[in-house]
Amino acid sequence: MLILALDTATAGVVVGVVEVAAAARVLAECRTSGVARHGEALAPTVAAVLAEVGRRPADLDAVVVGVGPGPFTGLRIGMISAAAFGDAVDIPVYGVGSLDAVALGLADAGGTTYVVTDARRREVYWARYTDGRRVDGPHVGPAQDVRDALAEQPADRVVGAGALLYDLPGAVAAGATAAGLLAAAVPKLGQGPPEPLRAAYLRRPDASEPRPRVPAVPR
Amino acid sequence: MTLLLPEAVDTRALGTRIGAAAVRGDLVLLTGPLGAGKTVLAQGIGAGLGIERGIVSPTFVLARVHREGRIPFVHVDAYRLGGRAELDDLDLDSDLAESVTVVEWGAGLAERLGAEHLQVALRREPGSDVRTATLTASGPGWAARLPTLSR
Amino acid sequence: MPELVLGIETSCDETGVGLVRGTTLFADAVASSVAEHVRFGGVVPEVAARAHLEALVPTLRRALGEAGVRRSDIDAIAVTAGPGLAGALLVGTSAAKAYALALDRPLYAVNHLAGHVAVDTVEHGLLPTPLVALLVSGGHTSLLLVDDVAHTIRTLGATVDDAAGEAFDKVARLLGLPYPGGPVIDRIAADGDPAAIAFPRGMTGPRDAPYDFSFSGLKTAVARWVEACEAAGRPVPVADVAASFQEAVADVLTAKAIRACREHGVGDLLVGGGVAANSRLRTLAEQRCAAAGLRLRVPRPRLCTDNGAMIAALGARVVAAGVTPSALDFATDPGLPVERVSL
Numbered sequence: 001m002l003i004l005a006l007d008t009a010t011a012g013v014v015v016g017v018v019e020v021a022a023a024a025r026v027l028a029e030c031r032t033s034g035v036a037r038h039g040e041a042l043a044p045t046v047a048a049v050l051a052e053v054g055r056r057p058a059d060l061d062a063v064v065v066g067v068g069p070g071p072f073t074g075l076r077i078g079m080i081s082a083a084a085f086g087d088a089v090d091i092p093v094y095g096v097g098s099l100d101a102v103a104l105g106l107a108d109a110g111g112t113t114y115v116v117t118d119a120r121r122r123e124v125y126w127a128r129y130t131d132g133r134r135v136d137g138p139h140v141g142p143a144q145d146v147r148d149a150l151a152e153q154p155a156d157r158v159v160g161a162g163a164l165l166y167d168l169p170g171a172v173a174a175g176a177t178a179a180g181l182l183a184a185a186v187p188k189l190g191q192g193p194p195e196p197l198r199a200a201y202l203r204r205p206d207a208s209e210p211r212p213r214v215p216a217v218p219r
Numbered sequence: 220m221t222l223l224l225p226e227a228v229d230t231r232a233l234g235t236r237i238g239a240a241a242v243r244g245d246l247v248l249l250t251g252p253l254g255a256g257k258t259v260l261a262q263g264i265g266a267g268l269g270i271e272r273g274i275v276s277p278t279f280v281l282a283r284v285h286r287e288g289r290i291p292f293v294h295v296d297a298y299r300l301g302g303r304a305e306l307d308d309l310d311l312d313s314d315l316a317e318s319v320t321v322v323e324w325g326a327g328l329a330e331r332l333g334a335e336h337l338q339v340a341l342r343r344e345p346g347s348d349v350r351t352a353t354l355t356a357s358g359p360g361w362a363a364r365l366p367t368l369s370r
Numbered sequence: 371m372p373e374l375v376l377g378i379e380t381s382c383d384e385t386g387v388g389l390v391r392g393t394t395l396f397a398d399a400v401a402s403s404v405a406e407h408v409r410f411g412g413v414v415p416e417v418a419a420r421a422h423l424e425a426l427v428p429t430l431r432r433a434l435g436e437a438g439v440r441r442s443d444i445d446a447i448a449v450t451a452g453p454g455l456a457g458a459l460l461v462g463t464s465a466a467k468a469y470a471l472a473l474d475r476p477l478y479a480v481n482h483l484a485g486h487v488a489v490d491t492v493e494h495g496l497l498p499t500p501l502v503a504l505l506v507s508g509g510h511t512s513l514l515l516v517d518d519v520a521h522t523i524r525t526l527g528a529t530v531d532d533a534a535g536e537a538f539d540k541v542a543r544l545l546g547l548p549y550p551g552g553p554v555i556d557r558i559a560a561d562g563d564p565a566a567i568a569f570p571r572g573m574t575g576p577r578d579a580p581y582d583f584s585f586s587g588l589k590t591a592v593a594r595w596v597e598a599c600e601a602a603g604r605p606v607p608v609a610d611v612a613a614s615f616q617e618a619v620a621d622v623l624t625a626k627a628i629r630a631c632r633e634h635g636v637g638d639l640l641v642g643g644g645v646a647a648n649s650r651l652r653t654l655a656e657q658r659c660a661a662a663g664l665r666l667r668v669p670r671p672r673l674c675t676d677n678g679a680m681i682a683a684l685g686a687r688v689v690a691a692g693v694t695p696s697a698l699d700f701a702t703d704p705g706l707p708v709e710r711v712s713l
Binding site for chain 1 (some may be wrong): 416419420422424426427430431441442456457460461463464465466467468469470471472474529537697698699701
């Protein structure tokens with residue numbers, strides 16, 4: 001089984017091609033970091049990664065994509081690309097949690113792990129894992145929420161750009177990987193048609209109806 | 220500080236003085252009902268920055284970035300943004316710290332975009348085209364420049 | 371046989387997917403999120419972008435079903451690269467890039483405004499050249515000189531403040547009418563007297579730019595008139611205000627469009643964009659074109675509002691002109707000028 005794995009829930013794009021037989025093997029992977037412009041970078045990266053392994057889109061059997069949480073505009077670019085790609089070659093598209101793909105991509109995920117990414121607006125997205133299984137979250141909130149959680153449930157490791165940004169104790173860099181995306185999708189693969197993709201925004205659209213308005217005409 | 224603006228050219232001239240006095244990172248909030256002259260004032264601010272054309276109402280796209288002046292000019296209409304809105308989600312290709320940001324309908328909402336701001340409350344006198352502008356500086360940067368804006 | 375072109379449009383609140391071969395329309399599927407924007411009094415970018423993500427693939431499937439074609443029948447893909455809302459544009463362009471890559475078909479990043487001109491090819495056939503186009507919508511008001519819709523368009527003039535459609539929305543707000551303002555003002559104006567109030571015609575002085583528009587002063591004049599009415603304790607004659615306002619807009623738009631045709635020696639005028647659905651604008655354009663001996667082309671209202679067919683129709687012209695396809699890494703441009711028909 002040949003799988004295309006994508007994630008655009010953080011500042012970079014993650015694209016990988018994974019072969020799943022008895023075990024999963026990442027054939028090729030490209031991860032950009034920094035201030036990637038997802039809309040410009042993603043499609044050429046997919047083309048390059050496929051070319052690197054000498055496969056065509058029609059050779060793929062499924063797409064796995066991170067559905068967030070992550071900043072909305074970037075997140076949507078990965079999700080719509082996965083949905084369109086899957087529709088074009090008529091293969092299933094599986095959505096997985098983007099924080100899960102970080103946790104499950106770690107070389108060692110034993111014990112308690114916090115994954116913390118940047119949610120902008122002085123907030124973070126975060127979740128807690130025990131032995132690679134999500135036990136709390138995903139949440140969006142100020143970094144102080146994570147500090148409070150850490151005080152109650154100490155961590156073996158705290159990872160992600162949000163952890164570094166807010167200088168959480170013991171923070172180390174880590175992001176989603178093709179292997180992590182695949183590991184998060186494994187329970188779903190081959191279990192019938194995938195559920196419709198739903199973005200994990202965790203926030204409502206900014207426009208708020210009840211905001212009192214200045215009357216157009218002064219009364 | 221309240222100024223009387225008998226005609227549209229006076230509104231524009233006030234904008235030009237604000238634009239000329241503006242520095243990178245400045246935030247200006249414009250308030251006032253429909254037809255109070257917010258876009259005309261914004262056009263003046265643009266002129267003060269050296270942008271003579273192309274500043275039109277940002278209502279439809281919510282935000283426009285003009286780069287042809289001496290400092291990038293970010294022009295925002297916040298009428299349809301509310302709650303915890305921040306410009307982040309508009310994904311402006313611009314660093315607000317490097318720009319002059321003018322927000323129409325931004326009072327009560329956009330103040331946190333900058334450490335301090337200048338608020339310009341525009342009002343049209345009922346039954347006439349005479350406007351008044353009330354300028355309020357929220358911090359030392361604008362307070363120091365306020366006197367230069369009256370003339 | 372000309373190529374079958376898939377067009378994808380997500381510049382604002384309509385998710386549009388169209389299929390056009392040459393000048394023949396095969397499918398025009400649209401999903402609108404306008405109902406979600408009504409309570410906010412205008413299009414909310416984040417709401418629109420979320421709706422595009424949900425609607426795009428289903429809308430594309432619907433278009434294929436309407437046309438009775440398979441994905442492999444598509445020869446080329448065209449997509450709106452701008453102008454429009456940044457987050458909304460990115461959903462459509464990302465989808466188009468993925469389809470182009472997965473289906474191994476050429477991709478054309480094209481201009482939304484040029485699409486409003488090109489769409490008339492599926493209604494009235496190939497465009498005469500040159501042509502003057504009056505584009506009026508919620509976000510745009512411009513007069514264009516179109517030498518070739520596939521690559522040579524020049525802006526003669528544009529609004530210096532509010533777009534015409536925006537003026538309709540704002541005047542509706544002044545009158546306490548719901549969003550979107552265009553259709554409701556059109557309906558209410560039918561019962562009013564367009565000559566009841568002499569609202570100003572902006573930018574029509576001898577020293578004003580002949581092809582530029584201004585609707586901000588008109589909006590202020592309506593606000594003043596309504597205020598004066600209320601101050602005097604009289605009920606606001608909403609139908610008369612609506613009809614007189616609409617008359618002022620239609621008068622200026624058509625007068626300047628006809629002048630542009632005359633001064634450039636052009637015999638054909640096209641009116642497009644969402645505001646071209648306005649009944650008074652259509653009628654006045656017909657009367658004035660007939661009087662001036664000009665041929666008028668106005669696509670049916672369904673094709674004037676945003677849709678995928680206009681992008682497919684433009685794509686068909688661009689493909690036919692032999693334009694080089696766009697690279698997969700092209701960037702969207704929310705402020706794309708109409709002079710750049712494709713990227």
